[in-house]
Structure formats: C-alpha cells, structure tokens
Amino acid sequence: MRTTTHGEPHHGLVLRLTDPARIAAARAAVQWHQHIDAHHDAKAARLLRYREARRPVDPGGPPVRTVLTTYADATADLVVVAARRALDHAGLRAEAHRCAGGCTGTAPPAPVVPVAAAAIALSRYTHAGSVRVGTPGAALAVDVDDGRPVVDFLDTVAAALADAVDADAEPPPCVVLAGQPEEEDYVPFPAGAMAGGHAHDEHGLTPDLVEDFARHAARVAAALATPGGRVVGDLDLLDHAEAARVVALGRAPVPGPAGAETIHEAFRNVVARDPDAVAVCDATRRMTYRELDARSTAWARVLVDRGATGGYVGVCLKRTVELVVGLLAVLKAGAAYVPMEVQSPDERLRHTAADSGAALVVTGISGFPAEHPLRPADLDVASDAELPARSPDSPAYAVYTSGTTGKPKGVVVPHGNVLALITATEDDLGLGPADVWTFFHSAAFDFSVWEIWGCLLTGGRLVVVPALTARSPEEFADLLVREHVSVLSQTPSAFAALSGFAGPAPRLVVFGGEALDPHAVVGWLRERPATRMVNMYGITETTVHVTSHDVDARHPRTHCVGRPLPGWTVSVRDSRARPLPLGAVGEICVGGAGLAHGYLHRPELTSARFVDVGGERLYRSGDLGRLNRDGTLDHLGRLDDQVKIRGHRVELGEIRSVLLDDQDVTDAAVIVLDHERGAEYARIVAYVVLRAGAEPRAVRHRIAAVLPDYMLPADLVPLPVLPLTGNGKLDHVALPGAAVPSGSAAGPGSPVRAMVALWRSVVRGDLHEHTHFFDELGGNSLLAVRLLTALRKAGYGSLALRDLYRHPTPAALADSVAVD
Structure with a gap:
C-alpha cells in the first residue's frame, strides 16, 4: 500500500492562519504566494489547498516546498510539502510555524484506543497478522493476535506508542490522525488516512472504502473502551445489518x-x-x-x-x-x-x-x-x-483431489448439483x-x-x-477445425499453446482450473471479436464452477472471477467465518446449489471444511479473495501451500508426505519455482535430507510409483539439512537453486552441443545433453510447444510433440534429427 511519487515518499501539512501578523510573516518567508477571490471554506479553496498539499516536490529541486494561499475573508493556508528524507513530521510542523513567525506548539500524543482499533481493522482488511500504523508523529508495527486478551493488546499498543520513533521513509499502510491541533491538517501521502475528511490516495483507494474503514475502526474503538474479558478476535467490524447487506451482495437468485x-x-x-x-x-x-x-x-x-x-x-x-x-x-x-x-x-x-x-x-x-x-x-x-x-x-461421482495427508481424498457430488450447474449456465451461455x-x-x-x-x-x-x-497443440488445433468445435473449455495454461491458432474460432471459450490473466487473451479477442471468453472460478467441492465473468478486451480486470452463478453464493470471511467488509481480503466461502456431500469416508474433514453458519451450509475454500462493491469476486491466491499445476489442484504437503514415507528420506521440503515466468514454466522442486548412502534417483523412482506425473517433482535436490529461519520455519530464501547434475560435455561445434545450447535458452540454463525433458525437467506440453517452435526457427524441420516423447533428451533429439 506504499505510495511514492518520483520514486520517493512525501508528506505535507496545511497550517490555517487567521492572525494578520502571521499571514504577513508567511508571505515574506514562503517560496510561492497566490490569492483566490473566495472564502477559505469554498469548494475551490478546499480543492486548491489539498492539491498543493499532495503535489510532490520537483525531483530536481529543493526537497521542501512552501506555498501561501490567501483568501477573500482575510484568512490564509500555509502549505509545506517535503520529501520524508528531508523532514519528518516534527520537522514539517516546525518549518510551517517558522514561516508563520514561530509559536510551534506541541502536537498532542495519539490516544491508544484509535491506534489499536485501526490496527485491528487494518489486520482484518488485509488478512495480515502484523500491520504498521502511523500517527502524525510516529510509526509503529503492531502484531494483531485474535486470541490475545483485549486488555493485554491495549497495554502492548500503549507501550509501542511510548517507544515509537518518527515515521521513516517507508509510509505505513495506514495513518491514524488523532489529536492534532485544530489549525493543522497533516497530509501523509499514503494509500489511506483516517481523519475527519478521510483523506486518501484516489489512485489506490476509493472514497467509499476509506469511509467504511473509518466507520469500522470507530466501531472497534468503541468496543475497546469496555474490554471486559474479551479477546481481540471477539471484536466485530460489522454490525448485523451491514453483515447481512454484504452477504446479500454475494447471492445470485435461484x-x-x-x-x-x-x-x-x-x-x-x-x-x-x-x-x-x-x-x-x-x-x-x-x-x-x-x-x-x-x-x-x-x-x-x-x-x-x-x-x-x-x-x-x-x-x-x-x-x-x-x-x-x-x-x-x-x-x-x-x-x-x-x-x-x-x-x-x-x-x-x-x-x-x-x-x-x-x-x-x-x-x-x-x-x-x-x-x-x-x-x-x-x-x-x-x-x-x-x-x-x-x-x-x-x-x-466421487473425484479424488490432492490432500495434505499424503493421500488423495474423494469428493462426493450428487446428481442434482450437476443439473443445477447446467440450469444455471444454459441460457446465459446459449x-x-x-x-x-x-x-x-x-x-x-x-x-x-x-x-x-x-x-x-x-x-x-x-x-x-x-x-x-x-x-x-498442432494436432488439437487440427481437431478444432476438423470437428467445427464451438464450445471449448480450457485451463489458461493449455489455451496459451493455441496462441497461433488460425482456424475458425469457437463461439465460446470457458476458462477454469487455474487463475487467468485476462491480458493474455486480449489479442485473441481483438482478432476474433465474435468469440465469447468466460472466466469461471470453481472448486471440486462446489461442482466445477461457482462464478462467471466475461473477459472484456477493452477493460481486462486482473483477479476478477465475476459474480456467482444463479443458485450459488459467495462471501469473503474471517477466521471465524464472519463476513468481512467489501474490499477486505479473507477466505472465500461458497454456499448454495453446488455444495458437495463432503469427503468420502472422511467425516471429520467434511465437518471441518463444510460448516454451518447462521443456518447456511458453507464450504471454506482455503482461497483468498475480496468481494467488490459491484458484487464481483476477486481471487487472490491461497491461504495454504496448495498450487495449481497444469490445471490440477496440488497440495505440496501431499508430495512432502509421500517423500517422508520413503525409507531413505529423513526430512523434505517442496516448493514451486519459475511460476512467475508463466504457467508452462512452473515446476515442483523437492529438497530432501537423505540417509547415508541413499541415491536421489532411487527415491525419485519410488515416489513415481505413487504420484501422478503432474505431481512428480522436476528436481530432487539433496541437502545435508534444511535451512531454517530464526523462529524455526523453513527459510525459502536460503534454499539453493535447483540444478540437474552435470553430465558429459559434448565436443565444441557438435550437433549435440548446439541442441543443448538451444534447450538451455528456452527451458533452463543448467541442463545437459542427457537431461530428460519430462522426468527431470518436469516438462509439459506448453513448454514443449515453446521448445519445438524454437527448434523449427533454428532450422530443425517440422518436429512434433511425438518426436519429443520418443527422444526426450537433447542428445537423443539431436541424433534423431541427424538420422532423419
């Protein structure tokens, strides 16, 4: 939520002047003076002073700017804006009062209840256990633990305020304006501020969101005034009426x-x-x-x-x-x-x-x-x-999905759910x-x-x-043309392989299975405007689809998965399943027509994930999201370490559990690498601590008998011990980059060496001539398309995916080309 201008954070202060002597002193001291023929409380005056207070200094000039605006009613506003590296809040006040002839005065300290309330509200809004809160004179980090007694929490905030230092160059995610002198108005330049006017960065937050945040923080502050024996998690942001309105926004009519x-x-x-x-x-x-x-x-x-x-x-x-x-x-x-x-x-x-x-x-x-x-x-x-x-x-049916216990679990779905899904989509999708x-x-x-x-x-x-x-992709594209396909359902990563498709376009493309970046399909929509592309968010436990959103080439909305299907409900809730405010981040919960019976032969897991809230049965998805004011849902990732690989739901914990079941593995960690390069590059990497004399390849061979190919780690990296952080958690940063063991080197200028060089430029830089594309690199059809396209451009002829399956190493593929 950090807001910077010209690469550097700023803040400003407006000092109201009514004394003619102070106005005269300021006129002589400031860098710029202007006059408008209006009273200080006119709309034009308000807009002008806050525009001045929020306009950063020139990056090539002095780090402080002073402006005096005088009005027709003989009052004036003195605006001081500074880079935070040049003046902290105290320095900003001192400069303003120096220009006005002295008499700085002292800003009252921020009271504990507003600061504590803002921390709790901000924690709920951002789904963060630790937040940073600022006052006009200081910034502090606050850990918000829902299980902590309110009295203890207030004492901790009070102690933190006493020890807090002035706001540094990193603006806090929230600024609480409490107890400042009446004639001063501090403009902190962060993404949001809580004050009488709720000043905020219009590029980061909407006025409605800021108003809501202020109201919810005030509600918490009122509750903190009488803590009783409650814990922090007992405090509600929403009253019953507002909670009901938020929940109603996520319901679609049956x-x-x-x-x-x-x-x-x-x-x-x-x-x-x-x-x-x-x-x-x-x-x-x-x-x-x-x-x-x-x-x-x-x-x-x-x-x-x-x-x-x-x-x-x-x-x-x-x-x-x-x-x-x-x-x-x-x-x-x-x-x-x-x-x-x-x-x-x-x-x-x-x-x-x-x-x-x-x-x-x-x-x-x-x-x-x-x-x-x-x-x-x-x-x-x-x-x-x-x-x-x-x-x-x-x-x-019962579809088996990945599970954290090391064994997949079956999800039982009744007939009526499938019919409800068809009824909910048939007319809309034609x-x-x-x-x-x-x-x-x-x-x-x-x-x-x-x-x-x-x-x-x-x-x-x-x-x-x-x-x-x-x-x-080539054979599939031919099938689409040959069979005159009109309805195509794809994961976004699979559809990416059809980027060069030149045949008649399907009338409808339905995306599901993994997150869609709408910008990736804008080109297709512009070239084929008759195609309708629908992004559908869904979960196995809720009968395939939950929401629907038409991708708009003119206004693609990242993260947006649309509104619930008729008969389904979506809501975003906190750890106690209470509705969160609009725009706040929390767990996506799904109700309505699509809910599965539960997990086959797993009553305890079923009762933990399918919960009754106020008489309504909900599925706690484990997905993070936020509900927008227009009723659409944004999907923002996972609460746990579940990932999507080629559209399949994968619990990294299941892979780790399978590894730990192996006789030669004493410890293991599993992560996903290269996903930021695109879904086709995502690969699972396992780090293992092995018993003396154990071979990683033998371990990989054994787990391949248990895990499906899309869950098999692309790399199995042996370590003497897993790196840990100071608090005993896995240190992801300290994990070494996964590397395939080096093999024999091909001679300079050889066909094999040229093939290795091309593979390295497309797939990964540390492979060698005998690296197996599928078994060792975790290669998939999407990455294969990129490799085969590069090979064709390099003059290797019309290689197809079948060739890569038959000759899955650089050496084998180079030999096959030479023989052909």
Whole structure:
C-alpha cells in the first residue's frame, strides 16, 4: 500500500492562519504566494489547498516546498510539502510555524484506543497478522493476535506508542490522525488516512472504502473502551445489518425450483427430442444419442447383476467413446462413478479403488491393481436386470483431489448439483444442440464433468480428444477445425499453446482450473471479436464452477472471477467465518446449489471444511479473495501451500508426505519455482535430507510409483539439512537453486552441443545433453510447444510433440534429427 511519487515518499501539512501578523510573516518567508477571490471554506479553496498539499516536490529541486494561499475573508493556508528524507513530521510542523513567525506548539500524543482499533481493522482488511500504523508523529508495527486478551493488546499498543520513533521513509499502510491541533491538517501521502475528511490516495483507494474503514475502526474503538474479558478476535467490524447487506451482495437468485431428475433421466429427455443426432465421437467412431442410450443401458444391466447398485464403481478407461458409455452406465446402474486416469501410477490407482470402496472397476488396463476388474467386453453381454431408481440427492461421482495427508481424498457430488450447474449456465451461455464440445480433460479432473454433461444434457455433440492429441497443440488445433468445435473449455495454461491458432474460432471459450490473466487473451479477442471468453472460478467441492465473468478486451480486470452463478453464493470471511467488509481480503466461502456431500469416508474433514453458519451450509475454500462493491469476486491466491499445476489442484504437503514415507528420506521440503515466468514454466522442486548412502534417483523412482506425473517433482535436490529461519520455519530464501547434475560435455561445434545450447535458452540454463525433458525437467506440453517452435526457427524441420516423447533428451533429439 506504499505510495511514492518520483520514486520517493512525501508528506505535507496545511497550517490555517487567521492572525494578520502571521499571514504577513508567511508571505515574506514562503517560496510561492497566490490569492483566490473566495472564502477559505469554498469548494475551490478546499480543492486548491489539498492539491498543493499532495503535489510532490520537483525531483530536481529543493526537497521542501512552501506555498501561501490567501483568501477573500482575510484568512490564509500555509502549505509545506517535503520529501520524508528531508523532514519528518516534527520537522514539517516546525518549518510551517517558522514561516508563520514561530509559536510551534506541541502536537498532542495519539490516544491508544484509535491506534489499536485501526490496527485491528487494518489486520482484518488485509488478512495480515502484523500491520504498521502511523500517527502524525510516529510509526509503529503492531502484531494483531485474535486470541490475545483485549486488555493485554491495549497495554502492548500503549507501550509501542511510548517507544515509537518518527515515521521513516517507508509510509505505513495506514495513518491514524488523532489529536492534532485544530489549525493543522497533516497530509501523509499514503494509500489511506483516517481523519475527519478521510483523506486518501484516489489512485489506490476509493472514497467509499476509506469511509467504511473509518466507520469500522470507530466501531472497534468503541468496543475497546469496555474490554471486559474479551479477546481481540471477539471484536466485530460489522454490525448485523451491514453483515447481512454484504452477504446479500454475494447471492445470485435461484433460477427456479430444483428439478426432480437425475443425470441419466435428464439425458433420456434429450434422447427423446432427437435420438438420431450424434452424441459423441472419437477418432474412429460416432455414436448417436439413441445408440449411446442403448449401449449404456445394456452395460448398466450387467453392472446391476454384478452388485453395483448403491455403491461406487471405478472407471479407468482411455479417452474414447467407451469412456462416456461407461460413465453413463454406472449412473444408470444406480451407482456413483469414480474416474481414474489410466496413466496414473499403480499405487495411486490401488489407493483410489480401495479408499472409495469400489465394488467394481471398469477398465481396459490388463493387470489393474485391484480386485474384480471388468473389461468392456465383459459388459457386452445380455442381461434383463431392472435398473434402479435414484434421487437427485444420490451421489453421481466421487473425484479424488490432492490432500495434505499424503493421500488423495474423494469428493462426493450428487446428481442434482450437476443439473443445477447446467440450469444455471444454459441460457446465459446459449448452450444447445447446435454446439460441438471438446472432451479435452482427464475424466479424473472435475473440469470433465462440465465438458461431458454440459454437452450431453443440452443436446450437443461431444468430441473425445485423445490424450496424446490433447498434449499436441498442432494436432488439437487440427481437431478444432476438423470437428467445427464451438464450445471449448480450457485451463489458461493449455489455451496459451493455441496462441497461433488460425482456424475458425469457437463461439465460446470457458476458462477454469487455474487463475487467468485476462491480458493474455486480449489479442485473441481483438482478432476474433465474435468469440465469447468466460472466466469461471470453481472448486471440486462446489461442482466445477461457482462464478462467471466475461473477459472484456477493452477493460481486462486482473483477479476478477465475476459474480456467482444463479443458485450459488459467495462471501469473503474471517477466521471465524464472519463476513468481512467489501474490499477486505479473507477466505472465500461458497454456499448454495453446488455444495458437495463432503469427503468420502472422511467425516471429520467434511465437518471441518463444510460448516454451518447462521443456518447456511458453507464450504471454506482455503482461497483468498475480496468481494467488490459491484458484487464481483476477486481471487487472490491461497491461504495454504496448495498450487495449481497444469490445471490440477496440488497440495505440496501431499508430495512432502509421500517423500517422508520413503525409507531413505529423513526430512523434505517442496516448493514451486519459475511460476512467475508463466504457467508452462512452473515446476515442483523437492529438497530432501537423505540417509547415508541413499541415491536421489532411487527415491525419485519410488515416489513415481505413487504420484501422478503432474505431481512428480522436476528436481530432487539433496541437502545435508534444511535451512531454517530464526523462529524455526523453513527459510525459502536460503534454499539453493535447483540444478540437474552435470553430465558429459559434448565436443565444441557438435550437433549435440548446439541442441543443448538451444534447450538451455528456452527451458533452463543448467541442463545437459542427457537431461530428460519430462522426468527431470518436469516438462509439459506448453513448454514443449515453446521448445519445438524454437527448434523449427533454428532450422530443425517440422518436429512434433511425438518426436519429443520418443527422444526426450537433447542428445537423443539431436541424433534423431541427424538420422532423419
């Protein structure tokens, strides 16, 4: 919240003069004198004096400026502005009174209650445990602990005020103007100030926000006057009426009464409307709605015979038409599907199957690591089993997400939630039978729920994108053109790979899964104004999407994820789940139609994250955000160390837990590096303390059997001990830069050396000829696109992503080019 001008902080003071002798003395002493034919309380006079008080000194001139403005009512304002390095607050007052002929006087000390109240309010507004508060004469750091008794907190603030030094060159984030002489008006130049007029920096804060802050601080100050036995956290910023107004701003009207249907019943209605329309297709097959309905029903009858009804059924199939058949069949069988990625390690597949209690697993993987796997061929048999009835509240699926305990956890979502999502978006997004959707994401990633059912429940055609095509931007772009795709759902990092797309643009692009920088898609929107781009914030526990925001090429809003979908609610709350003021930063809580049942077989975790507040069930997301006055939500990151890698939600704590389970690891820390360069560069790095004689590569090989590829650290860096700060926490700054061990050097001028040099310029500067792009560098399709583009520009021909998969090291790729 620091405000500087010309690279240097300033402050100013306005001294009101009514004594003719003092006005005459000031006229003789100041650098500049001006007169306006108006009274001192006229609007023009007020604007002039505060413009002068907030105008910084010339960076090339003296560090102090003095201006006298005289008025028609024989009064005057003396303005002194100075760089803080030149004059502190006391010096500013002394200079003003010297120019006016002396008689400085003494500014009354700031009382403790206003300062303590401002610290508490500022802590709640900024979600910070430590804040800096300034008075006209001093600045102090205040630690705000919600569990501390109010009486102790007031004593601490009083002691800090007694020891405080004058404000330094770093303006504090808040200035409390308390007890200054009536004729003086201090203008501190920070982002905000609390005073009678609530002066503030109009570039950093709105007047409404400053007025709100002053009112909330005053409310806290009144409560501090009678501390009783309360702790700091007991003090409320908002009264009941204002809290209700803030919560109401984050509610969207429910579109209508909830339907009494399940997903497969709603699908049957679509089949009845146009049974011969193509429902789903892959690279080799097309299936109409009638055919999809018939085959999924046949599979469902067999599943009922096998005892699937009322339980969970794992589905681990490659991305083909059969995957969609399998998911729909599980629902018709009266079970909930548990999607699994075929490329996941055996240990993760085994855990998911066992943890969910899946009675059956439909899979094409030979030797699937669980009991009773069913092949698709096993389901293509005759059965006349009766399909059971289910309710909208019955579980439809359980998607497994990363967990801090070292094991993924299943999120149980009922049928009605999915139908509510379609109802909430269908009209606004214009979804219908004319649309062609891509099924781009893994079925184990809940974005696929939106793609599959958003398409099939609105009568569209679903194009199943093969896994390898999804990783090759060129092949995927060809698919978009070939299939005339109109609705495209993407993570922002995946969409970045389509920057050179030259085909007909989809009418609708829906972003989700990770934060979107709207400036990254402005160029696309300007070139293709007919495309509508919608940024949707969502969470697995709240049924894919929560809010919706149209990206505006003229006014892109960073961090903005829009308003809640009809039937959903969003609010920003403090650690006690109390609503925070508009503009304040806190935890995003979600309520309404999308809330999951909870975590599968995890009642304690469910009760901790799904909470009842005033009769409303809310999900505490762990995301930081703020609610704006127009009802839109800004997403500002995480409360914990959860990150997004290629759209997947990753708990770094889970990776650390897996490392600590390894027999050779005694301590570990996991961080993300290079994310500031862009999502495609983000890589997970693990620092490990190993037992004597242990090899990092052996550890990496073992954890690769547990973690999916997107969670596997790009680097495993051994350290003798993890660096700690003075208070015993991990010292991130002291962690060494991750480096791949050096290999043999290629000869000067060799093709391998040239290849290494090009890789280093695009990927990372410390790789060598045998560094594996995927296993050691954590390479992904987006970074691969950058590398392949650079290779083509360098004259290496039309290399494709498949070439990089076959030859994933600089040496191997150089050899393959030479052979070709």
